[in-house]
Amino acid sequence: MSNPVGEAVRWLNDPLNWTNPGGVLDRLGEHLGMSAAAVLLGCLVAWPLGLWLGHTGRGGGLVVLVSNVTLAVPTLALLTILPLTFLGFGRPSVVVALAVFAVPPLLANAYTGVRQADPEARDAARGMGLSGGQVLRRVELPLAVPYLAAGFRTAAVQVVATAALASFVNGGGLGQIIRAGFGLDIAAGGGQIIAGGVLVGGLAMLVELVLALVERLVTPRSLRPARSRASRRAAAVAGS
Amino acid sequence: MSFRLSYRADPGNPWFSWQYVRDNSDTILAALRDHAWLTARAVLIAALVALPLAVAAHWYRSLAGPILALTGVLYTIPSLALFAFLAPYLGIGALTVLSVVVLYALLMIVRNALAGLAQVPPEVREAAEGMGYGRWGRLFRVELPLALPGVLTGLRLATVSTVALVTVGVVVGRGGLGQLIFAGFQNNFYKAEIMTGTLLCVLLALALDLLLAGLGRAVTPWLRGRSR
Numbered sequence: 510m511s512n513p514v515g516e517a518v519r520w521l522n523d524p525l526n527w528t529n530p531g532g533v534l535d536r537l538g539e540h541l542g543m544s545a546a547a548v549l550l551g552c553l554v555a556w557p558l559g560l561w562l563g564h565t566g567r568g569g570g571l572v573v574l575v576s577n578v579t580l581a582v583p584t585l586a587l588l589t590i591l592p593l594t595f596l597g598f599g600r601p602s603v604v605v606a607l608a609v610f611a612v613p614p615l616l617a618n619a620y621t622g623v624r625q626a627d628p629e630a631r632d633a634a635r636g637m638g639l640s641g642g643q644v645l646r647r648v649e650l651p652l653a654v655p656y657l658a659a660g661f662r663t664a665a666v667q668v669v670a671t672a673a674l675a676s677f678v679n680g681g682g683l684g685q686i687i688r689a690g691f692g693l694d695i696a697a698g699g700g701q702i703i704a705g706g707v708l709v710g711g712l713a714m715l716v717e718l719v720l721a722l723v724e725r726l727v728t729p730r731s732l733r734p735a736r737s738r739a740s741r742r743a744a745a746v747a748g749s
Numbered sequence: 750m751s752f753r754l755s756y757r758a759d760p761g762n763p764w765f766s767w768q769y770v771r772d773n774s775d776t777i778l779a780a781l782r783d784h785a786w787l788t789a790r791a792v793l794i795a796a797l798v799a800l801p802l803a804v805a806a807h808w809y810r811s812l813a814g815p816i817l818a819l820t821g822v823l824y825t826i827p828s829l830a831l832f833a834f835l836a837p838y839l840g841i842g843a844l845t846v847l848s849v850v851v852l853y854a855l856l857m858i859v860r861n862a863l864a865g866l867a868q869v870p871p872e873v874r875e876a877a878e879g880m881g882y883g884r885w886g887r888l889f890r891v892e893l894p895l896a897l898p899g900v901l902t903g904l905r906l907a908t909v910s911t912v913a914l915v916t917v918g919v920v921v922g923r924g925g926l927g928q929l930i931f932a933g934f935q936n937n938f939y940k941a942e943i944m945t946g947t948l949l950c951v952l953l954a955l956a957l958d959l960l961l962a963g964l965g966r967a968v969t970p971w972l973r974g975r976s977r
Binding site for chain 1: 822906912920933934940946
């Protein structure tokens, strides 16, 4: 076998591999498109539910159950099962499958974010005559923003990482480059496999870095180092 | 469940088919065995590597940052990318699958073990020191037993997610039950094959999780009767 890393560099250095139809640029667009749609869908479902559950203080068990069950279901299974349901083949079923894996971190962090709001602030707001909905909107929601941001970051990175697996069901995305490489012989495709890995891994790292910056920006200074990011994120880690 | 369907002349393509399970029990059992064996080896290796790492990070505070950062970076790398990095060197087969899932399991075990060690009360540590325990004696007789619940949480999380992750190994031809799921997808969307593989995956995760939970109960008798 020749040197796979050298082959990978050569593959990445070929402009045609980037601009061809189905090349890196196309795949990158697909990858980001379906990841964004999945995270958006996940937010639409998980945030209202998590905030409401946190506000009422019920459903802590449900949050844990949801994250435990999704941890056990293989991504590959969901990606192959959903196209055979009413969702049909194509982008929608891939987006829904990815969104399922975005829900647990979003839900858990929204729930925790509301729960950890200072009870005295909540009582004070109630004492001032705010209704339940107003307390949620004006007191608990702003205090939960750092948690929402942390959950968003975890979910987004996870979805971008998992989206690589969409290639198993020909769903497009950067994973397709790796799969195509495996489709060749490993000796012949080794360079392309590693090149695809670099692209997929690089994108995940980039998203992680950018969102870490965003998370920092939306977290008020007074709330910043109260708890480490690790402990907040540890609440919901799942395989990708 | 539509067991009835399997007795018709034309069974169609149902999600659940007992007929399929009976006709292909050899293949299914082989896939299940492969999956369970890969998972068990991965968690065992990960635990053997992760626990010393956690202890090192616990003893030398300056190591904790780099160790957690390294395992965190590993976790950010998508599984398919990790397969892509390792496959050209380790080849097609179990070794690549094993290496990838071990790397992922490391993070969860290290993080939880470290948290478990960190929550040992300082009074307990001082008392052990006062009783003349050295560093190793304190670790094995006092700190590790008290950190066991944390360690077990990490092991359980790692086991469940490893079961799910092994399926991605189909990309190098060793995905255990993932092999069934993917083959079902390629064989004209044979739903029964996909569903059997999926359900067995979830059941295997559940069974291993219960096994570890039971093991945890057995080795931490002093926690019984307390509300976890």
